[in-house]
Structure formats: structure tokens, C-alpha cells
Amino acid sequence: xxxxxxxxxxxxxxxxxxxxxxxxxxxxxxxxxxxxxxxxxxxxxxxxxxxxxxxxxxxxxxxxxxxxxxxxxxxxxxxxxxxxxxxxxxxxxxxxxxxxxxxxxxxxxxxxxxxxxxxxxxxxxxxxxxxxxxxxxxxxxxxxxxxxxxxxxxxxxxxxxxxxxxxxxxxxxxxxxxxxxxxxxxxxxxxxxxxxxxxxxxxxxxxxxxxxxxxxxxxxxxxxxxxxxxxxxxxxxxxxxxxxxxxxxxxxxxxxxxxxxxxxxxxxxxxxxxxxxxxxxxxxxxxxxxxxxxxxxxxxxxxxxxxxxxxxxxxxxxxxxxxxxxxxxxx
Amino acid sequence: xxxxxxxxxxxxxxxxxxxxxxxxxxxxxxxxxxxxxxxxxxxxxxxxxxxxxxxxxxxxxxxxxxxxxxxxxxxxxxxxxxxxxxxxxxxxxxxxxxxxxxxxxxxxxxxxxxxxxxxxxxxxxxxxxxxxxxx
Numbered sequence: 001x002x003x004x005x006x007x008x009x010x011x012x013x014x015x016x017x018x019x020x021x022x023x024x025x026x027x028x029x030x031x032x033x034x035x036x037x038x039x040x041x042x043x044x045x046x047x048x049x050x051x052x053x054x055x056x057x058x059x060x061x062x063x064x065x066x067x068x069x070x071x072x073x074x075x076x077x078x079x080x081x082x083x084x085x086x087x088x089x090x091x092x093x094x095x096x097x098x099x100x101x102x103x104x105x106x107x108x109x110x111x112x113x114x115x116x117x118x119x120x121x122x123x124x125x126x127x128x129x130x131x132x133x134x135x136x137x138x139x140x141x142x143x144x145x146x147x148x149x150x151x152x153x154x155x156x157x158x159x160x161x162x163x164x165x166x167x168x169x170x171x172x173x174x175x176x177x178x179x180x181x182x183x184x185x186x187x188x189x190x191x192x193x194x195x196x197x198x199x200x201x202x203x204x205x206x207x208x209x210x211x212x213x214x215x216x217x218x219x220x221x222x223x224x225x226x227x228x229x230x231x232x233x234x235x236x237x238x239x240x241x242x243x244x245x246x247x248x249x250x251x252x253x254x255x256x257x258x259x260x261x262x263x264x265x266x267x268x269x270x271x272x273x274x275x276x277x278x279x280x281x282x283x284x285x286x287x288x289x290x291x292x293x294x295x296x297x298x299x300x301x302x303x304x305x306x307x308x309x310x311x312x313x314x315x316x317x318x319x320x321x322x323x324x325x326x327x328x329x330x331x
Numbered sequence: 332x333x334x335x336x337x338x339x340x341x342x343x344x345x346x347x348x349x350x351x352x353x354x355x356x357x358x359x360x361x362x363x364x365x366x367x368x369x370x371x372x373x374x375x376x377x378x379x380x381x382x383x384x385x386x387x388x389x390x391x392x393x394x395x396x397x398x399x400x401x402x403x404x405x406x407x408x409x410x411x412x413x414x415x416x417x418x419x420x421x422x423x424x425x426x427x428x429x430x431x432x433x434x435x436x437x438x439x440x441x442x443x444x445x446x447x448x449x450x451x452x453x454x455x456x457x458x459x460x461x462x463x464x465x466x
Contacts, residue, residue, distance in 0.1 A: 011352040116347045122416050163419035235379040242373045253354040257362035293372035
């Protein structure tokens with residue numbers, strides 16, 4: 001059985017699944033719209049959580065939050081299910097496919113056989129859509145892939161029941177109820193307000209304060225942790241920024257695209273200007289990644305090089321602080 | 332980032348014919364999406380992480396051959412896991428998994444427990460006991 005589902009490739013998995021499911025249900029909502037309304041943008045340093053033996057930094061909200069906030073703000077209802085038993089999880093999935101209903105799944109990346117080996121890590125908050133089944137193969141629309149793909153029953157069970165942080169426990173979700181017209185305008189405003197609040201939060205590890213906190217740590221690492229560990233940590237920051245879930249730089253561009261689209265919908269030219277400003281900030285994040293990658297590529301830990309990238313981050317923090325203060329006023 | 336600046340560097344994605352979507356502005360300043368084959372700083376960061384993992388694997392292997400740790404630690408590193416992840420896969424506490432790294436404790440493990448580890452690593456119990464039989 002195969003549901004007539006159109007696959008659109010996106011930059012980020014959760015936005016992509018939501019946007020694709022919305023389009024399937026007749027609502028043309030872009031990826032940046034989902035990201036902006038769902039207040040996906042965030043910066044948070046999580047010192048007690050280690051990813052690949054280095055402290056975790058996230059450039060986005062917790063998995064599942066984007067969809068949850070998006071649904072609430074535009075007025076759709078989603079059904080979410082988790083399972084203890086893989087057989088039940090499979091039965092519920094099959095039932096939905098029989099009813100012509102494509103569903104979103106949260107999965108672990110490590111056993112996604114269609115990913116290149118070097119991209120397979122134990123990260124459990126990836127999202128994809130299942131839109132059919134042929135013999136033993138499930139038809140998969142993974143939003144970060146160019147084309148649709150498949151997973152066998154056994155492979156799908158493995159990724160749905162991956163273990164560790166954010167274990168998906170067979171998590172399955174899909175929209176069940178739609179209003180006649182989505183309440184986009186007020187949803188955009190709520191989404192923007194939420195992101196401004198997060199990024200300007202008076203918490204030392206969140207938002208612009210979190211960015212400054214990391215900059216300070218970077219200055220200390222070479223002396224405190226030694227060359228090897230300092231380089232590993234710095235590499236990890238860049239990986240989380242640029243690779244694990246299209247972080248910092250990439251997310252800034254998606255957010256800028258969201259502001260540009262919103263400026264037209266709300267007829268607010270200030271948002272168009274702020275979109276340009278966010279694009280420039282995105283470029284600064286990329287400059288930081290470029291400079292940081294030079295440090296650990298050479299496998300040296302010269303204190304002045306570390307200080308230089310730390311200063312770059314502090315400049316970004318200052319710019320973002322100003323940016324989100326302006327954005328708050330603009331709506 | 333301008334559309335023309337979207338990096339098209341070599342990366343591991345290329346050999347599998349995968350491209351990523353990037354958001355960038357076109358000549359008129361409008362946002363659009365464009366495909367990218369990869370970006371060097373990203374590839375370097377990934378290589379760095381993989382090199383780190385390889386060092387951990389080789390180090391674990393040497394310690395297994397030296398009788399300092401059990402093969403479980405070696406296979407754990409091969410599968411890019413840490414103790415927390417492995418513990419949740421076998422349904423044990425972290426301290427229990429750490430104990431199973433001790434050669435003496437490992438040699439006394441029940442067949443059932445060994446099978447649990449072997450299943451997680453997708454190998455036979457024989458391969459688990461002797462790393463030269465593994466991957």
C-alpha cells in the first residue's frame with residue numbers, strides 16, 4: 001500500500017516533517033514558517049549532558065517542541081503515541097497506513113541504514129514520515145534526504161526503539177484536526193515573542209547569555225583541559241552548530257527566511273530589515289565555524305587562537321542581544 | 332549567505348550522492364533554497380570526531396589484548412557508544428556495565444548476559460568473547 005504523499009527535501013528534520021504533513025493535508029506551510037511559529041531557535045549550553053564525550057550545546061529547542069508549539073499556535077490538533085512494546089507500535093503504524101494516513105516518527109540515527117556510515121551517531125531525535133508499505137519494506141520520506149527511501153520492518157523497529165538520551169519509544173505523531181483557516185498572523189507573533197523571550201532570558205546558560213558563557217569557557221579550555229580535549233570540545237561545538245540538526249548558522253538563515261515571509265504576511269517592513277540583519281548574523285556564525293575548524297585541523301591549541309574565536313562569539317552575542325531587543329519591539 | 336556563496340565542497344555525502352538543503356538569498360535579496368555538496372569546516376569537524384573515535388577503539392583494543400579490560404569496552408567503542416548508551420541497551424545500570432569491563436567479572440558472566448551484549452553489537456557470543464573474531 002502506498003499513500004499519495006509528496007516528498008519535499010528540507011534543511012531540518014522536525015520542521016520538514018511538520019511542513020510535509022501540513023502540505024499533505026492541504027495547507028501550504030513552508031519549513032521556515034514551521035520553525036518560526038514553533039519558536040525553534042534557541043541557544044542552550046547543557047553542561048550535565050555529554051554527547052560523544054563532550055558537553056552538549058543545542059541551537060534549537062527540545063525535540064518535539066517545534067511541532068507542539070506550531071500546532072497550538074495555528075490551531076491544529078496532533079495525536080501523539082508512545083509504546084512500550086514494539087509489536088503494538090508496529091500494529092498502530094500499519095493501522096494508520098491502511099487508513100491512508102502518513103505519520104511522523106521520532107527515530108534514532110545510528111541504525112538508519114540509508115545514511116552514510118560516518119553520519120551515523122547515537123542521536124535519537126531524528127524525524128521522518130512513513131507513507132506506505134510494500135512487502136517487508138516501509139516507504140520513508142526522510143526530510144533531509146533528496147529522495148524517498150525505505151527501511152525493512154526490522155530496521156524500522158530498531159530505529160524506533162533506539163536507546164539512550166531522548167529514546168523515542170516508538171514515538172508516532174500526526175495531525176488529526178484542522179481549522180478551516182490557519183491562524184497564521186497571531187501564530188507568527190506568538191512565535192516571535194517566545195523566541196525573543198528565550199534568547200534574552202536572564203539565565204546564564206540560555207540565549208545570548210549562554211553564548212557569552214561558552215565564549216568564556218573556550219578561553220579557559222586550552223589551559224584547563226589540555227590541547228587534545230580543548231580541540232575535541234571545540235570541534236564538537238562546530239559539529240553541533242553545523243551538522244547535528246543544522247544548528248547555529250543554518251538555523252539563523254532559516255529564521256531570516258521566516259522573518260522575510262512574515263514581513264509580507266503581516267505587512268511589516270521592519271521584519272524585512274531584521275531578516276537582513278539575521279542573515280548577517282548567520283554569516284558571523286559561519287565565520288566562527290571556519291576559524292574554529294582551522295584550530296583543531298592544525299591540532300594546536302594556541303591560546304591566542306582560542307581567544308580569537310571566543311571574541312568572535314562575544315561579538316555574535318552582542319549583535320544577537322541587540323537584534324532580539326529590536327525584534328521584540330517590531331511586533 | 333548569498334546563493335552563490337553556498338559551499339559546494341567535497342564531503343562524505345558526495346559518494347552517496349546526497350546533497351543538503353541550504354537557505355540563502357538570491358540576487359534580489361529573496362530567500363530561496365539551494366543544494367550543497369558539503370562545507371569544509373563541517374567535514375573537518377566530522378573527521379575530527381571520527382578520528383577521536385578511532386583512537387578510542389584502538390586504545391580499547393590494546394587494553395583488551397593486554398588483559399586490562401573486557402571485549403565489551405572494545406565493542407562499545409566500535410559502535411560509537413558510551414557507557415550510558417550501552418547500559419540502556421542492555422537494561423543495566425552504568426556501574427554494572429563498568430563492572431563487566433573487568434576481565435575477571437566478564438569471564439564469570441552468564442551466557443544469557445553475554446548474549447544480551449552480543450545482540451546489541453549484532454555479533455555472536457563467540458565473537459564477543461574474542462575480539463579477533465569480530466569486526
